[in-house]
Each structure stands twice: as structure tokens, then as C-alpha cells.
Amino acid sequence: MISNDNVLIGFIDEAAVTQQIGRKYGRAYCGLTPLVNCPLDKIKMTIIALVLPGFGVLYKFYSKSVNSNNYSDFLKSAVGFIRRYICNKDTEIIFFEDNCPIHCTHTVEETIEDLKIALIPTVSYSPALNGVAEGYFGFIKFNNILTKGETGEVEVKNEIMNNWENISNESFTVEITHSLYYEWKLRMKHC
Numbered sequence: 001m002i003s004n005d006n007v008l009i010g011f012i013d014e015a016a017v018t019q020q021i022g023r024k025y026g027r028a029y030c031g032l033t034p035l036v037n038c039p040l041d042k043i044k045m046t047i048i049a050l051v052l053p054g055f056g057v058l059y060k061f062y063s064k065s066v067n068s069n070n071y072s073d074f075l076k077s078a079v080g081f082i083r084r085y086i087c088n089k090d091t092e093i094i095f096f097e098d099n100c101p102i103h104c105t106h107t108v109e110e111t112i113e114d115l116k117i118a119l120i121p122t123v124s125y126s127p128a129l130n131g132v133a134e135g136y137f138g139f140i141k142f143n144n145i146l147t148k149g150e151t152g153e154v155e156v157k158n159e160i161m162n163n164w165e166n167i168s169n170e171s172f173t174v175e176i177t178h179s180l181y182y183e184w185k186l187r188m189k190h191c
Helices: 068-085 106-115 127-143 151-171 174-190
Strands: 009-019 029-034 043-052 056-062 092-096 118-121
Touching: 009 068, 009 127, 043 068, 043 127, 043 151, 043 174, 056 068, 056 151, 056 174, 068 092, 068 106, 092 127, 106 118, 127 151, 127 174
Parallel strands: 009 092, 092 118
Antiparallel strands: 009 029, 009 043, 043 056
16 A cells, blocks of 8 residues: 555545534534534535644635535645645655545546545445544544534634634644554554
8 A cells, every 4th residue: 555655644534513403411502523414404514624643634614515626625735735844745645534425526536646645435334444533523523612602603603613723723732643543553453
């Protein structure tokens, strides 16, 4: 799989943010989860995140569900940033992802080829195989609790984005990415 020592591995996933009113004893007013367990028309926004162990997280917010064009554009932006600030043009870039249908489109496959990267899909219904990204979303979900009592859609979205950025920048440390990565490596070894 890896053809040289100059390799950067990343873990990519998307998460839908939904607003679920009426759950009296829930952890948070807004739930963040990588699995959409409600109708798509209830989605308030979606986040694509790329966790780079040892470096941090690149992420982008979208106003609704993401499609293959959004995913392709995110890949282009992320790889452009990585090539400019983290590694060089000779570094082999490998991303692990789930097998969401938008990842398998012609647009995304062309982007992968143009960027000269490898995207390795995991087996269906096996979030542990993309445990670094799942760990990131779980970390954010656990810590992203709305506190201001906002109820308007714009206010809720703004608070989610502010919380997300604060948690990502202040609490999701490089040490946590290392820990998630080593836990993932242990799972792979056991497989």
C-alpha cells in the first residue's frame, strides 16, 4: 500500500448536524453524529473533517448535506493546503474514508487522480476502521453543548460553528490525534 517512507496519512469523514427538539434528557440540544439518523430535511448543516495525526484537523462547514462536488472541492482545498504547508509534492498522501456513495462518483475519482492521492474506503458499517475521524467527531459531539439557549436556525448554526472551532482549536490537541492514531494502528494490527 505504501510505496515509500515519505507518506502522510489522514482520516476523512463527514457529519450531519441535526436539530432535534423534544428530547428532554439528551446530552445536547443539537446532536452531531457521523450517521444521519433522521430525515435529510432535518439537517441543519454538514461538516467534512480531515484529521491528520500529528498535525491537527482541517474542516469545512456546509449549509446542508454534502454532495460529490462539495467533497471533491474539499479534497482539492485540503491537499493544496497540505502540499503547501505540511509536505512536498513528492509526499505520498493516503486518506482513509468510509464508503459513502458521494465518495465513489466520477467527479471524486477524477479529483483523486488529478491530486495524485490515494483514498482508501473502509468496509461498510465499520466505523472503528476510520477510528481517528470517528474519534474526532465523537470528541466534538461530547463537548459541543449549546449553552445560550439559541432557538433560531441562524443562531443555532452560528453557535455550533463557534463551539466547533473553539473545541477543535483549544481542546483537540496533537496529543489526542496521536492517541487516536495509535489506537487505530492497534485495531489494524488485530485485524
